[in-house]
Amino acid sequence: MSTATLRLEEIVITHDGHPLIEVSASVAPGEVLTLMGPSGVGKSTLLAHVAGFLPLGFRASGHILLGDSDLGCLPPEQRRLGLLFQDPLLFPHLDVGGNLAFGMPAGGSRRQRREEVATALDDIGLAGFAERDPATLSGGQRARVALMRVLLARPRAMLLDEPFSKLDTGLRDEMRRLVFARVHRDGLPTLMVTHDRADAEAAGGPIIEL
Incomplete structure (x- = not known):
């Protein structure tokens, strides 16, 4: 905190x-x-x-x-600084999990990072969405992923x-x-x-x- x-x-x-x-x-x-x-x-x-x-x-x-x-x-x-805009600006070449992991601080094993992404998705009601293409998400889902990507960057x-x-x-x-x-x-x-x-x-x- x-x-x-x-x-x-x-x-x-x-x-x-x-x-x-x-x-x-x-x-x-x-x-x-x-x-x-x-x-x-x-x-x-x-x-x-x-x-x-x-x-x-x-x-x-x-x-x-x-x-x-x-x-x-x-x-x-x-x-x-965490920046959140009116457009989610998710990376189209990365899946949802890749988007969330993009800004995470370096360190930790690959397994730990996957677990942190999974916990983050669960926190925003998107459990199991790690391998989803961002293009398949609704507007609200994209907005939640964008927010969590910012927060995971600490x-x-x-x-x-x-x-x-x-x-x-x-x-x-x-x-x-x-x-x-x-x-x-x-x-x-x-x-x-x-x-x-x-x-x-x-x-x-x-x-x-x-």
């Missing part, structure tokens, strides 16, 4: 020299901070900056701190970019419960971008209107 707080200290992002977004915030372990606002205001750009993928044409200042780590000094692959914090927007109403409620329960249980400080106020209400954390 993570005990690190995510802190955004005087983050300022500009685009071609023009101010786009200014944010200072602190996200406690297991807390979800929701960023809301109209398209083009810079919500997803802020997530990209935290993840280390700020697009060309943008510049950022300030500090991103996770526990004792200054993430701004680290390349994206060393930041250990992230220290989560970034959610409109993660429920492409799900129908029933699946949206199910995935909200699943995602936020795991975030709270694992103590992951989480930044979520959404247009849907119901997402923010389900998350139960603070909201920043941009």
Whole structure:
């Protein structure tokens, strides 16, 4: 379980020299901070900056701190952030088990890794799906696999970019419960971008209107 707080200290992002977004915030372990606002205001750009993928044409200042780590000094692959998008983005050339194992930390025997994948699938109601082709899964099943793939990578914090927007109403409620329960249980400080106020209400954390 993570005990690190995510802190955004005087983050300022500009685009071609023009101010786009200014944010200072602190996200406690297991807390979800929701960023809301109209398209083009810079919500997803802020997530990209935290993840280390700020697009060309943008510049950022300030500090991103996770526990004792200054993430701004680290390349994206060393930041250990879990990214969940509106599209599951499963690898089509890997079966479901291969997708889940892809981001798992190195170490352990092949048998141990298979057992961990099997336990993870059982946790999300997909026991026995390890050898399934991702193309044969429903939208809700793909979303659950994408979430578990992120969690198996042992992230220290989560970034959610409109993660429920492409799900129908029933699946949206199910995935909200699943995602936020795991975030709270694992103590992951989480930044979520959404247009849907119901997402923010389900998350139960603070909201920043941009």
